[in-house]
Amino acid sequence: MENHGKFIDDLFKEELGNHTETPPPASWAALEKRLDRVPLRAPGQAYRRSMYVGVACLTAVLCLVVTKKMFFNAYADNRNAMTNNATNIKSNTTGTISKQNDNQLVNDKNEIADNDLSKAGNNSQQVNNNQTSPANKYGQNARSSAANKNNSNRKQASALALNSNGAVTSQSEGIAQQPENIYNSAGSGPSAREEANTGNKTTTPEKPNAQTPATTKKPAEIKKPIAAKQTPKTKPVFDRFELGIKAGYETGFNNDAAKKAVISPYIQYNITQRLSIMLQPSVKESFLNNIHIGNPKSYNKENADSGSVLDFTREVVPIEGEILYRTQFSYTQSHDSIVKSNTFGGTYTEYELPVLVKLGISKSFSVYGGVNIVYSKLTGVTEHTLSVNNIYVSRDSTVFTYPGQAIPRPPVSSVITYKGTDISNYTGPQYPTPTDGLIRVGYMVGFSYEYSKRWLFDALIQQANVNANTQAGYNINSTLSAPYVRFTLGYKILE
Amino acid sequence: MAETINIVSPFTAQGRSIAPMHSELSVLIKDCLAESRGAQKRLYDLYAPAAYGVIKRYLYKNETDAQEILNDSFFKVLTKLDQYTFQGSFEGWIRRIVVNTITDYLRKNVKDVQPHKEVFEESAFVNSESVEKISHKELLQLVQSLPDSQRTVFNLYVFENYSHKEIANILNINENNSRWHLNDARRRLKEKINSLMK
Numbered sequence: 001m002e003n004h005g006k007f008i009d010d011l012f013k014e015e016l017g018n019h020t021e022t023p024p025p026a027s028w029a030a031l032e033k034r035l036d037r038v039p040l041r042a043p044g045q046a047y048r049r050s051m052y053v054g055v056a057c058l059t060a061v062l063c064l065v066v067t068k069k070m071f072f073n074a075y076a077d078n079r080n081a082m083t084n085n086a087t088n089i090k091s092n093t094t095g096t097i098s099k100q101n102d103n104q105l106v107n108d109k110n111e112i113a114d115n116d117l118s119k120a121g122n123n124s125q126q127v128n129n130n131q132t133s134p135a136n137k138y139g140q141n142a143r144s145s146a147a148n149k150n151n152s153n154r155k156q157a158s159a160l161a162l163n164s165n166g167a168v169t170s171q172s173e174g175i176a177q178q179p180e181n182i183y184n185s186a187g188s189g190p191s192a193r194e195e196a197n198t199g200n201k202t203t204t205p206e207k208p209n210a211q212t213p214a215t216t217k218k219p220a221e222i223k224k225p226i227a228a229k230q231t232p233k234t235k236p237v238f239d240r241f242e243l244g245i246k247a248g249y250e251t252g253f254n255n256d257a258a259k260k261a262v263i264s265p266y267i268q269y270n271i272t273q274r275l276s277i278m279l280q281p282s283v284k285e286s287f288l289n290n291i292h293i294g295n296p297k298s299y300n301k302e303n304a305d306s307g308s309v310l311d312f313t314r315e316v317v318p319i320e321g322e323i324l325y326r327t328q329f330s331y332t333q334s335h336d337s338i339v340k341s342n343t344f345g346g347t348y349t350e351y352e353l354p355v356l357v358k359l360g361i362s363k364s365f366s367v368y369g370g371v372n373i374v375y376s377k378l379t380g381v382t383e384h385t386l387s388v389n390n391i392y393v394s395r396d397s398t399v400f401t402y403p404g405q406a407i408p409r410p411p412v413s414s415v416i417t418y419k420g421t422d423i424s425n426y427t428g429p430q431y432p433t434p435t436d437g438l439i440r441v442g443y444m445v446g447f448s449y450e451y452s453k454r455w456l457f458d459a460l461i462q463q464a465n466v467n468a469n470t471q472a473g474y475n476i477n478s479t480l481s482a483p484y485v486r487f488t489l490g491y492k493i494l495e
Numbered sequence: 496m497a498e499t500i501n502i503v504s505p506f507t508a509q510g511r512s513i514a515p516m517h518s519e520l521s522v523l524i525k526d527c528l529a530e531s532r533g534a535q536k537r538l539y540d541l542y543a544p545a546a547y548g549v550i551k552r553y554l555y556k557n558e559t560d561a562q563e564i565l566n567d568s569f570f571k572v573l574t575k576l577d578q579y580t581f582q583g584s585f586e587g588w589i590r591r592i593v594v595n596t597i598t599d600y601l602r603k604n605v606k607d608v609q610p611h612k613e614v615f616e617e618s619a620f621v622n623s624e625s626v627e628k629i630s631h632k633e634l635l636q637l638v639q640s641l642p643d644s645q646r647t648v649f650n651l652y653v654f655e656n657y658s659h660k661e662i663a664n665i666l667n668i669n670e671n672n673s674r675w676h677l678n679d680a681r682r683r684l685k686e687k688i689n690s691l692m693k
Binding site: 013017021024028291339341387 | 535551565566574622626
């Protein structure tokens, strides 16, 4: 190893370590084309996919819960209806009906006493007919009641109970009694029916069944008061007003959309148990990523304080017996490079007042939709300035002169030139900054799920279009027009 | 004499660098992330000359491939800019991408399956006074005159500070071969410098 000299690695590292070479302009053009083919990167795209999956899962879970709840409610309603039917019939038959029947029995007995045998025979036929008819009715009622149907069944069942008179008490114990019980309870039985059909006149007038006239005469007159009593029209019991507050997050479906934090008190007027009107005024703080529009403009500014530093060397150049002076002028100057670019975005506040109609699907799940009135400031374009100061440049210029000739000094501007425009040509921001506000009208649809007595979860979609405002080929109002999805957590203050 | 201003390489530690200040760089990167073509062009203008200088040290004669590597490198820079964490030098981050792109290219294109077992450490010193007379361009040409494998190993070892083990991994060669290439490159360069001195 030699102990003197320069190590070859160090030599190359010092000389070529900072080697630079300007790539040809075509390189940028090729790169630009390649970049154009790349789909625009949406801010938070990865998160957005997760969000969609999350929303889908949440919706699926909600659907499951709601379906289960609805099914359970329907089952519970049926059970309640069955219980109510039985209770109503029991109460009606043991009270009013029996008293009325007693009175009628007395009347009927008197009437029968006045009648002759032929009349009694006719009556017995009527008994038979009337017995057959309610029996059929009851057969239907028993089936329909067993199928857990409504009040009309209960009316029929009650009417039947009256017609059957003596069997009222036993009927009231349950709806699912057999039709034969009705015949038996009427006190006539199958044998009595046969006699009546054959026109046997002797048995009926001599020992008139006290219950038979009651069933044969005016069953409809008895029905009415009972039916009125069985279906009393009561007012629905529910609160008219509901008051609460919701807070959450809103994001858009496209890349131009902002991210918004939302807080919204709401007041709800319940027209019926299912239908209500809701006012939900909101304040939204919106955050929009800065988006560049237009092309940046480059300016330069010569620094007056440094000016140009001139240095020159002079040499004698002999040319075919003559002498020329070669004077090498060297200029150094500093300048600032200024780049002006334009973006729009940042934060802005929105106020909205939706008027919504809400429809309850189940006890805890409801959907709503309506008109949304939104107010916000118009989005503006912001100008940015990027400055790089004190950039030094050096340039040489050579001048040849004959002896005795004055040496012209080349002007600095012809030796040192700059790219871009002089800063004196800058006339202010390229795009106007709007200060006006804008009211716009849109729609809002969503659903609400109450997962406890006080707490509820809402998801909705809203959009309020606005006319396009194209600046440098970009619609800066697209942020306002974009559809948004919102998730909020609500708390009922007054329920 | 209307010349364009040559921007001093932002990779350059010495001299009047116009590499943007940290805050300006942040704005520039943010603008690039917002897909601003103007900002991307500005970033390219700032860093491409240095990157191209690195590439040309490896591929001086092959202009087309050099441009393709530059294109690939800056495509990666601009599309993976969100992965830059502002920890460490941005220039260093770009340089690493450029060198990785070059080594990817070299791995595919530089083949060296011939085993070189004997490694002789030769004196790699040159006369410092006479070396000063050699211009920058001549030195660059000297490096380019080396065979592909040797030039690659020499570049990776001297300029990128890779060890022989790392070079061996990058180029899929064994460490001995890497050492042999480096020594042979030094020997050749020394011979050429000496011949230039005469």
